[in-house]
Amino acid sequence: MPPEQGTNQSVERAVAVLRALGEGNPDRRVSDVSASTGLGPSTTSRLLATLEQLDLVERDPASGLYRLGLGTLPLAAVAANRHPVHRASRMVLQELAANTGLGANVGVRRGxxxxxxxxxxxxxxxxxxTQAGQTVPLHATAIGKCLLSQTSAAERQELLGSTLDAQTEYTLTSHADLDAEIDAVRRNGYATEIQERALGRASIAAPVLDAHGTVAAAIxxxxxxxxxxEDPDTPASTTRHSLVRQVVEAADAISQALGAV
Structure with a gap:
């Protein structure tokens, strides 16, 4: 893997190894990590040994397979807990999940x-x-559509590429369809997704704004x-209209905590 201009190649390689261990199977061989990173087996082995000494990587003594070590946990926890969106949304989402009995997420755009x-x-x-730190395609989720709601069609083409990968048979795979969805988010103030990322699942999302009025996150x-x-036999507290209202109100509360007016 060629180094980026102005960066340290050793650090880049170590981070590439850690990221490789965070993908796919939790326990991986040296050859698996080597293939994922493009590094040579000997280089990969040395990096894994060093990271193991630093408690960032663990090696199973029986199988010889490597996994991320518990030494990464304090770093990840501190990073999450210090993130302003995480701090502002945690209690709101806990209450939202408790009141509705459903799952509640918050996400941000990373590239x-x-x-x-x-x-x-x-x-x-x-x-x-879904796990904290997990990344998924923007176009296949309600949260992702909210995060894209302040981008132009040209910006989305450049950001996502000309081809939108299908996660299921219901995923939007054309930019024309995605553009229509983004327009609906802007009009309605929320987004929906039905089986676009995973079969049998659906979600309702609303954008979270920061003090500058920029979409900083979505829940x-x-x-x-x-x-x-909509089901006439469903209690009023769990109808689509009620759920949309609760999501939008929760997003507004988080936005206010971030300084939005």
Whole structure:
């Protein structure tokens, strides 16, 4: 992997190894990490040994496989807890999940991807595979559509590329369809997603603004795909209209905590 101009190659390589261990299977061979990073096996082995001494990587004594070490946990926890969006949204999302029984997420944009900062699950939410720090495509989530709501069509083309990858058969794969969704977010103040990222699941999201009026994050309620279907037999507190209102109000509360007017 060629170094970036003005950066330290050793640091770049060590970070590449850590990121490789954070992807895919939790336990990986030296050859797996080597293939993921493009580094030679001997270089990869030396980096893993050094990171193991620093408690950032663990090696299973029986299998010889490597995984991220617990030494990374304090760093990740401090980074999350000091992030202003995480601080402002944590209690609001806990209350939202408790009141609705659904899952509640907050995410920010990191380049061309959505990164989740935290996730809370209610009893009505399906089993979740969302973790803090996980990244997913922006175009396939309600949160992602909110995060893209202040971008132009040309900016989205440059950011996401000409091809939008399908996560399921329901994922938006054309920029024309995505543009229409973004226009709807701007008109309505919220976004929806039905089985676009995972089958059987749906979500409602609203943008979070900072003191400058910029979309700094977005929050969502997620649950079974029936979440967005109006059902006359469903209690009023869990109808789509009620859920949208609760998400938007929660997003407004977080925005105010970040200094938005």
């Amino acid at each position: 061309s991807a959505l990164m989740f900062l935290c996730n809370f699950e209610g009893p009505r939410a399906p089993k979740a595979y 969502s309620l997620w649950g079974p795909a029936s979440l967005l279907r």
